[in-house]
Amino acid sequence: MVNDTAEVVVVGAGIVGAAIAYELAKRGHDVLIVEKGTLGGAVSGASLACISTHMMDLDELPLLRWSCEAWKRLHDEFGGFEYHACGQLRFVLRDDDIDVARRWVDAERGVGLAPELLDPTQVREVEPLLEGPVVGASWSTADAVVNPFLAVRMFLKAARSQGARVRAHCPVEALVESDGAIRGVRTTDREVVAARQVVLAAGPWTARLAATVDLALPIKPRKAQCLATVRMPPSIRRVVGACESGGGVEAGYTQIQQAHNGQILFNTVLAGGQSDDGAQDNVSQVDEPFVRDSVATLLMLFPQLLDVALLRSWVRFEAVTPDDRFLIGSGGPDGLWIAAGDCGTGFVRAPAIARCVADMLTDETPIFDTSIYAPGRFDGSKAAWA
Ligand SMILES: Cc1cc2nc3c(=O)[nH]c(=O)nc-3n(C[C@H](O)[C@H](O)[C@H](O)COP(=O)(O)OP(=O)(O)OC[C@H]3O[C@@H](n4cnc5c(N)ncnc54)[C@H](O)[C@@H]3O)c2cc1C
Structure with a gap:
């Protein structure tokens, strides 16, 4: 019927x-x-909802670029979803990885985007509390975040x-x-x-x-995890991510940002990995090593946040393809x-x-x-x- x-x-x-x-x-x-x-x-x-073209799939850049512009148009037309064009830094921890960042910057500039490569002094001008031992960062001014x-x-x-x-x-x-x-x-x-x-x-x-x-x-499902602190006065201005291969963990990525409500949201994740089929049906907890790595990366970059209290954590399952x-x-x-x-x-x-x-x-x-x-x-x- x-x-x-x-x-x-x-x-x-x-x-x-x-x-x-x-x-x-x-x-x-x-x-x-x-x-x-x-x-x-x-x-x-559960997303950190960064709207970005930077250090993504180069073959997808036309689509990504159009999509970022569409988000801006949606903000202008409807608003109400905390669109914030804060820009994104991708930090580099090792001298060897400066070349990796430079290759991304050059490739993206070659198709008309405008990321830049910053030295440590410039990084601190863009993100003053970032006092960790970075040797540089790429800087993509056009990137934004939204409230998911x-x-x-x-x-x-x-x-x-x-x-x-x-x-x-x-x-x-x-x-x-x-x-x-x-x-x-x-x-x-x-x-x-x-x-x-x-x-x-x-x-x-x-x-x-x-x-x-x-x-x-x-x-297939893949476990994604995130941590949030209590509300803080404005501290982190940008989305702070790891440059490919230069993250807090080998071949992983880090993403740190401060939400509109003041909470600092962050994670440090090893690349790859899949979960068993059916994992997405259950509520699961964040893994202890994930919490350790994420907190260590946050404090390595932002030592002034030493006393900040964690409020909550969450797990969701993304959908991955080969x-x-x-x-x-x-x-x-x-x-x-x-x-x-x-x-x-x-x-x-x-x-x-x-x-x-x-x-x-x-x-x-x-x-x-x-x-x-x-x-x-x-x-x-x-x-x-x-
Ligand atoms: C911590 C974290 C950080 C992230 N950061 C970013 C970022 O910075 N930038 C970015 O671009 N992406 C980011 N992502 C990824 C992004 O959030 C996801 O790619 C995106 O939300 C996927 O959206 P979706 O609509 O495909 O999936 P979902 O949000 O999972 O939506 C699918 C929906 O289908 C429903 N559904 C499933 N089965 C059925 C059924 N049988 N009947 C009816 N409904 C059903 C589900 O309940 C669900 O609501 C992040 C994700 C996480 C977890």
């Missing part, structure tokens, strides 16, 4: 699903977004204003398919929502839903679209992903080269997770 109908059902109200719902509703589509939990309550709400919960709400509010409907606490159990075409979704309450188009933006749960129509997607890129595009039965596989940097990309999905769904040529995101790009490749 059909309980509801929509032209397009978007599964998942994280930042990606919310942005897609808005983009489609704006183009006049009848959109229903269904979320199994609270709106933005999975990875998106408010950003999800901004998109959903904008989508609703264009006629989209939003249902929270409504888990989808399976996709409904017949004759090679998608027909809608079935919820765990056995309700069927009929739809000719379904967009899966369900983060690390996407592969499980795709499997209900025998579509295998190479997405080549660290999103899956964006059609897959499986006609009318099924995939927008998942954030690999830990999905916040910045969300407006551009929404644009790509809306272009594809409406038979328009996407403004970016989407072939690098094709969901079927690993088909037949035994080395997908090598």
